[in-house]
Amino acid sequence: MIQLLRSLAFNARDLKIITLASIVAQKPDSPSPVAPSLGATSLSAAVLSIVLMGDALIYVVLPVSAEVFGVSLVWVGILLSANRFVRIVTYGAIAHATTTYGIRLATIVACIGGASSTVMYWTFDGGWALLFARLLWGMSFAALTLTTLAYAVADRRRAGTRVGLSRAIQQFGSVFALTAGAWLAGQFGAKAAFLYLGLASFIALPFALALPKEKAQPAQGKTQWLPRPHLLDLLFFAVGFAVDGVFAMTITLILADLVSLEAAILGGGIVLSLRRVGDAVFAPIGGWLGDRLGSEKSLFASTALTALGLAAIALGHVYIGAGAIIIGRAAIAALGPATVAVRNSADQVMHRMAVMMTWRDFGAALGPLLSGFFLGAISIPIIYSALVAILTIALAAQIFRRGRI
Numbered sequence: 001m002i003q004l005l006r007s008l009a010f011n012a013r014d015l016k017i018i019t020l021a022s023i024v025a026q027k028p029d030s031p032s033p034v035a036p037s038l039g040a041t042s043l044s045a046a047v048l049s050i051v052l053m054g055d056a057l058i059y060v061v062l063p064v065s066a067e068v069f070g071v072s073l074v075w076v077g078i079l080l081s082a083n084r085f086v087r088i089v090t091y092g093a094i095a096h097a098t099t100t101y102g103i104r105l106a107t108i109v110a111c112i113g114g115a116s117s118t119v120m121y122w123t124f125d126g127g128w129a130l131l132f133a134r135l136l137w138g139m140s141f142a143a144l145t146l147t148t149l150a151y152a153v154a155d156r157r158r159a160g161t162r163v164g165l166s167r168a169i170q171q172f173g174s175v176f177a178l179t180a181g182a183w184l185a186g187q188f189g190a191k192a193a194f195l196y197l198g199l200a201s202f203i204a205l206p207f208a209l210a211l212p213k214e215k216a217q218p219a220q221g222k223t224q225w226l227p228r229p230h231l232l233d234l235l236f237f238a239v240g241f242a243v244d245g246v247f248a249m250t251i252t253l254i255l256a257d258l259v260s261l262e263a264a265i266l267g268g269g270i271v272l273s274l275r276r277v278g279d280a281v282f283a284p285i286g287g288w289l290g291d292r293l294g295s296e297k298s299l300f301a302s303t304a305l306t307a308l309g310l311a312a313i314a315l316g317h318v319y320i321g322a323g324a325i326i327i328g329r330a331a332i333a334a335l336g337p338a339t340v341a342v343r344n345s346a347d348q349v350m351h352r353m354a355v356m357m358t359w360r361d362f363g364a365a366l367g368p369l370l371s372g373f374f375l376g377a378i379s380i381p382i383i384y385s386a387l388v389a390i391l392t393i394a395l396a397a398q399i400f401r402r403g404r405i
Contacts, residue, residue: 054118245367286331
């Protein structure tokens with residue numbers, strides 16, 4: 001973490017001032033009239049990375065320390081999912097506010113809100129109070145996600161590479177929290193760990209303040225809780241449902257049929273932690289390839305790789321399938337926003353980013369919910385075969401649409 005902070009602590013005067021229109025207005029095949037600073041991409045990603053620490057640790061600590069926080073296991077489930085559900089219904093409003101008041105201001109406010117929510121895990125006890133903290137975090141994360149994407153897609157010709165770099169930087173805070181934060185919880189107690197991480201999260205504020213100022217623009221379109229999706233949004237929904245939803249929930253259960261329960265829990269944790277490593281390694285690679293081969297083609301190839309991974313698990317090749325899914329998901333994380341940026345006009349990019357994230361999160365939230373109903377009645381191979389079919393249909397629809405344009 002210290003190395004990350006040092007590497008990003010450069011002079012804010014070197015950052016170019018960019019208007020929101022100039023961030024997204026360039027045609028993909030023409031040079032940017034005002035070259036967006038790579039420093040803004042790195043700074044905004046560092047803000048999100050640092051503020052993410054509390055959220056990363058709570059998934060590890062809260063389920064085994066529910067009594068310390070004064071909640072039941074039922075409340076644990078509510079608290080760990082509340083941040084995702086609030087994002088689903090607020091992405092549109094947050095995008096509207098971000099466009100109206102500026103992405104730098106939105107980043108600063110969300111940074112303060114996100115860091116404060118981590119301190120609240122130490123301050124508050126009981127379900128309702130902690131629910132407020134989780135809802136605050138969910139909205140802060142939604143805003144930071146949109147602002148980091150806005151900076152990353154500033155240069156459309158290099159959008160994939162920049163989104164990939166941003167995704168890689170974002171993983172450092174979570175990795176730090178899952179190691180140093182877990183150690184703090186063991187040494188000083190679960191709640192105290194969040195106090196220390198919360199105070200440390202405010203280190204992100206100077207980075208947010210160092211971001212370039214831009215002229216705010218009138219927001220376009222109406223705000224909707226669950227906006228009507230385009231075909232591309234349905235592809236992100238399918239990926240969120242299959243990978244972040246069903247795969248994340250069932251991987252430990254799948255391993256439990258192959259090894260002991262203790263080994264399955266450890267293996268499941270390793271697989272899920274490798275998703276962060278995958279983002280750090282393969283998101284930049286996928287974005288770089290997208291900038292050179294075309295973001296859409298690369299996105300389709302990454303989706304096909306993910307579908308092949310799901311098919312491998314359905315056929316019993318769990319480790320090969322998990323590896324393919326981790327690589328494909330990481331590449332999609334960079335190529336999805338880059339494709340949205342290329343496809344849309346300047347006044348629509350922020351809105352379309354919000355729609356994309358809404359439907360991805362909706363799929364990720366719906367996946368575990370439906371899995372809980374189907375796991376007792378349907379076998380894992382059939383479930384994963386259905387996921388392959390869903391991704392294949394969504395991908396085929398995209399390819400057919402592209403062929404008609």
